[in-house]
Amino acid sequence: MKTRVVLSRLISVSVLAGVALCAGTVWTDTLAQPAAKPASAIPDFSSNGRTWVLASGTAFLKVPGDTGPGPIVDKNFPGAAFDAQRGGGARTQNRIADTSNPILKPWTKKLMDIANARVAAGGIPFVDDSRCWLGSVPSLLLFPGEAVVFLQSPKEVWILEKRDSQVRRVFLDVPHSKNPGYSWTGESVGHYENGDTLVVDTVGLDALGPLDRYRTPHTRQLHVVERYHLNNGGKGMEITFTVDDPGAFTMPWKGKVDFRAGTPPRSDHWEEDICADNGDGYGFDPNQLVPMPHAEKADF
Amino acid sequence: MMAATRPAAASALTILLALAPLPAAAAAATAWPDLSGTYWISSYSAKIQAVGGGDPPYTPAAMATYKKNMAAVKTFSLDDKARKVCTPDGVPRILESPYPFEIVQSPNRSEVHLIYELNHVIRLVEMNKPLPSPDDLETFPFYSGHSVGHWDGDTLVVETAGFNERTFLDNSGAPHTDQLRTVERIRKINEKQLEDVVTIHDPGVFTKDWSARFVYDARPDIRLTDYACGEKHRDLSSVKGVQLR
Numbered sequence: 001m002k003t004r005v006v007l008s009r010l011i012s013v014s015v016l017a018g019v020a021l022c023a024g025t026v027w028t029d030t031l032a033q034p035a036a037k038p039a040s041a042i043p044d045f046s047s048n049g050r051t052w053v054l055a056s057g058t059a060f061l062k063v064p065g066d067t068g069p070g071p072i073v074d075k076n077f078p079g080a081a082f083d084a085q086r087g088g089g090a091r092t093q094n095r096i097a098d099t100s101n102p103i104l105k106p107w108t109k110k111l112m113d114i115a116n117a118r119v120a121a122g123g124i125p126f127v128d129d130s131r132c133w134l135g136s137v138p139s140l141l142l143f144p145g146e147a148v149v150f151l152q153s154p155k156e157v158w159i160l161e162k163r164d165s166q167v168r169r170v171f172l173d174v175p176h177s178k179n180p181g182y183s184w185t186g187e188s189v190g191h192y193e194n195g196d197t198l199v200v201d202t203v204g205l206d207a208l209g210p211l212d213r214y215r216t217p218h219t220r221q222l223h224v225v226e227r228y229h230l231n232n233g234g235k236g237m238e239i240t241f242t243v244d245d246p247g248a249f250t251m252p253w254k255g256k257v258d259f260r261a262g263t264p265p266r267s268d269h270w271e272e273d274i275c276a277d278n279g280d281g282y283g284f285d286p287n288q289l290v291p292m293p294h295a296e297k298a299d300f
Numbered sequence: 301m302m303a304a305t306r307p308a309a310a311s312a313l314t315i316l317l318a319l320a321p322l323p324a325a326a327a328a329a330t331a332w333p334d335l336s337g338t339y340w341i342s343s344y345s346a347k348i349q350a351v352g353g354g355d356p357p358y359t360p361a362a363m364a365t366y367k368k369n370m371a372a373v374k375t376f377s378l379d380d381k382a383r384k385v386c387t388p389d390g391v392p393r394i395l396e397s398p399y400p401f402e403i404v405q406s407p408n409r410s411e412v413h414l415i416y417e418l419n420h421v422i423r424l425v426e427m428n429k430p431l432p433s434p435d436d437l438e439t440f441p442f443y444s445g446h447s448v449g450h451w452d453g454d455t456l457v458v459e460t461a462g463f464n465e466r467t468f469l470d471n472s473g474a475p476h477t478d479q480l481r482t483v484e485r486i487r488k489i490n491e492k493q494l495e496d497v498v499t500i501h502d503p504g505v506f507t508k509d510w511s512a513r514f515v516y517d518a519r520p521d522i523r524l525t526d527y528a529c530g531e532k533h534r535d536l537s538s539v540k541g542v543q544l545r
Binding site: 046047048049132134151152153158160164165166167169171183184185266267270271272274276277292293294295296297298299300 | 336344376381383384385386387388398404406407408410411413415420421422424426440442443444471523524525526528529530531532533536542543544545
């Protein structure tokens with residue numbers, strides 16, 4: 001039996017019913033869009049044992065020049081300040097989402113306020129990858145401190161996360177499927193632009209884990225367009241994205257993270273890192289923790 | 301004087317040869333064999349099948365352990381983290397997975413990745429490099445071990461060592477120790493099929509080395525999908541030998 005019960009630990013049953021209704025929104029093909037034509041030059045995200053690591057902290061940042069509200073940030077430590085206060089030796093504060101952000105629909109805000117209150121009262125905040133949940137899009141961009149590797153072929157890009165060896169696949173220069181179904185990482189199609197950018201369009205994202213570390217929920221209507229842009233002579237990467245989910249948000253919104261290139265060789269950054277090895281609790285009260293994924297029986 | 305001019309002439313010739321287009325035969329000889337693609341096992345067996353038949357050559361103590369494990373598998377009571385919390389299956393168990401996998405070869409020929417749908421296992425095979433030192437293999441044991449590879453003609457040879465002891469050799473509970481080492485020989489046997497012959501060395505449980513063979517069908521028609529522990533996944537009913545539970 002799937003352990004997809006996290007929200008029941010985070011929120012009340014009545015609110016969960018609201019989530020279920022929104023999550024059950026039927027996918028329509030209206031979001032399926034053909035990818036653009038391929039650019040002539042192909043940016044190199046992958047060669048020479050290159051690895052990447054999140055460099056901008058574990059919260060989404062506002063895109064420079066964006067006049068919209070931007071992503072959910074910390075109520076007390078906006079932007080990269082949350083990570084800064086953690087790294088400064090001060091007592092680590094738990095994340096409290098700024099739910100005054102106008103992107104939130106009433107039901108989304110209500111959920112997040114409940115989770116905020118629980119954390120403010122001393123509850124253990126839920127972080128999806130800390131409990132071995134698969135990352136989603138764009139939450140995978142916030143997996144901290146561990147290598148990300150791109151593999152590129154003419155037809156496909158693989159984005160490999162060292163953290164629990166998660167894999168995203170981006171199919172190049174093809175349209176979305178008519179019926180992509182729903183999954184944790186959805187269906188991603190992409191193309192290159194301007195010789196320095198990979199554009200990734202993702203649909204079919206199931207309403208499972210949160211979008212970020214502020215427990216921002218979403219529905220199956222989620223549509224994310226990411227732009228992976230090489231800078232600093234290929235030593236840096238800015239990833240901007242647009243989130244469109246009329247089931248959860250009042251408007252499309254933008255966010256970004258920055259990656260920096262690691263030094264080769266690749267093997268120095270790619271030890272096996274299996275989340276389930278970390279046990280069930282880190283010494284915390286297991287009754288307060290969201291269960292880790294597990295199987296009640298083998299499926300073959 | 302001659303001794304001085306000969307190397308210079310040889311260098312010039314080398315440069316000219318390097319710049320000239322290679323004859324077709326020579327180009328083929330230096331080409332990197334292409335095993336990249338998506339594959340799915342042709343026939344599944346929970347119990348690993350030794351080449352030549354019969355049981356793997358267990359020591360008596362290991363056989364006794366194996367019999368206990370087999371009984372526990374039937375009741376899902378075996379301490380089998382791969383099936384319960386979805387840790388990697390290890391080698392050779394992952395080779396018999398009834399879920400598909402991908403081979404991705406890096407363009408610069410330094411790495412091959414074996415990416416499995418089951419438990420989203422990623423095996424990194426570093427090409428033309430030695431295995432880590434014995435100390436490192438012992439200090440950093442992995443579920444999937446540490447793998448290095450090289451080409452032997454059209455065959456990818458993958459040597460793996462440095463396993464932890466939290467896995468089994470197959471889905472019937474076959475035990476192993478951290479002395480396990482494997483050598484895989486992976487090649488296309490025709491346009492539509494791939495073969496992986498793995499030789500298993502583990503003096504902790506076996507009296508001698510032995511081999512198993514796995515055959516996979518090329519499946520360019522399918523895409524690998526997310527594998528989330530405990531969720532319903534791909535339909536395996538078409539995989540010969542699978543008993544759905």
